[in-house]
Amino acid sequence: MEKQTITHTSEFAKDVQEGLTAFPKYLSSKYIYDKKGDKLFQDIMNLPDYYLTNCEFNILQKHTQAIANYFSSNNGFDLIELGAGDGKKTKILLKHLANHQVDFKYLPVDISQNILDRLEDSLKSEIPAVDVETLQGTYFSVLQNLKNYNKRKKAIMVLGSNIGNLKHDQAIDFLKNIQLAMSEEDMLFMGFDQKKNPQTILDAYNDTTGVTEAFNKNLLVRINTELNADFNIDNFKHWETYDPETGTAKSFLVSTKNQDIEINDLKLKVQFKQWETIHTEISQKYDDDVVEWLAGEAGLKMVEFFTDENKYYKNYIFQKK
Numbered sequence: 004m005e006k007q008t009i010t011h012t013s014e015f016a017k018d019v020q021e022g023l024t025a026f027p028k029y030l031s032s033k034y035i036y037d038k039k040g041d042k043l044f045q046d047i048m049n050l051p052d053y054y055l056t057n058c059e060f061n062i063l064q065k066h067t068q069a070i071a072n073y074f075s076s077n078n079g080f081d082l083i084e085l086g087a088g089d090g091k092k093t094k095i096l097l098k099h100l101a102n103h104q105v106d107f108k109y110l111p112v113d114i115s116q117n118i119l120d121r122l123e124d125s126l127k128s129e130i131p132a133v134d135v136e137t138l139q140g141t142y143f144s145v146l147q148n149l150k151n152y153n154k155r156k157k158a159i160m161v162l163g164s165n166i167g168n169l170k171h172d173q174a175i176d177f178l179k180n181i182q183l184a185m186s187e188e189d190m191l192f193m194g195f196d197q198k199k200n201p202q203t204i205l206d207a208y209n210d211t212t213g214v215t216e217a218f219n220k221n222l223l224v225r226i227n228t229e230l231n232a233d234f235n236i237d238n239f240k241h242w243e244t245y246d247p248e249t250g251t252a253k254s255f256l257v258s259t260k261n262q263d264i265e266i267n268d269l270k271l272k273v274q275f276k277q278w279e280t281i282h283t284e285i286s287q288k289y290d291d292d293v294v295e296w297l298a299g300e301a302g303l304k305m306v307e308f309f310t311d312e313n314k315y316y317k318n319y320i321f322q323k324k
Contacts, residue, residue, distance in 0.1 A: 079106030087111030
């Protein structure tokens with residue numbers, strides 16, 4: 004492997020160089036989400052085995068009024084959603100709040116400006132009464148600015164078990180950053196995918212149609228397009244594992260042959276041995292004890308939770324300790 008010192012033109016370039024020169028190799032899943040990646044993830048959410056979306060739909064439809072009651076405040080509130088995506092699930096709550104003329108402002112946050120623009124356009128046509136302001140950026144960069152929203156109650160929302168993409172120490176840091184931006188009256192509403200039949204979990208991340216494989220391989224497509232590389236994506240296989248003891252699902256891209264990859268913009272040649280892996284994503288699963296421990300380490304207390312009919316998934320409400 005040949006490595007040269009160069010000036011990186013983007014965070015993406017820097018992270019790709021670090022990940023592909025590490026051992027074992029890795030790439031951050033956040034870079035899957037360009038325009039193509041966004042579309043592939045929407046397709047994943049519609050797959051029959053990807054139970055997470057339907058579970059959270061079920062929770063929001065079944066408990067809309069109760070959730071709205073927790074969020075509401077006499078002088079209104081700001082609803083800040085981290086990782087908003089296309090907002091399909093959130094619209095259940097937004098429609099309820101708008102129909103009941105609740106005083107609130109919706110601030111969706113996402114790393115993808117493309118998907119935020121689409122969300123804003125859809126809200127203008129579907130729920131025009133909603134006051135919306137989009138915020139583009141990573142969770143961590145936006146969290147630094149959340150303290151500025153301090154004139155009234157904040158309801159911070161994280162759907163889709165996005166916290167599951169973080170290792171436990173990172174999840175505690177994430178929760179702690181949210182907690183530091185919260186006042187005593189603020190609420191955090193967050194989804195956690197629960198431990199369950201291991202086969203159900205594996206099926207959710209390894210569909211037979213190949214959509215999840217294309218989603219993970221979009222990392223390589225982006226490197227080809229944006230960093231002038233020559234990955235042949237057909238020479239990599241998507242592989243999913245799940246450890247029921249730790250509750251950790253992991254996604255990998257596995258090189259099916261010995262191969263050398265040129266990433267021209269980085270002046271980097273990356274060598275792969277046959278069956279060598281690139282770790283692309285984790286998807287952590289939880290139970291109440293683990294969630295309570297994570298929250299406690301971050302200075303939060305569990306106030307309430309809501310679950311779906313199969314008890315596959317839970318949305319918890321937290322406050323500052």
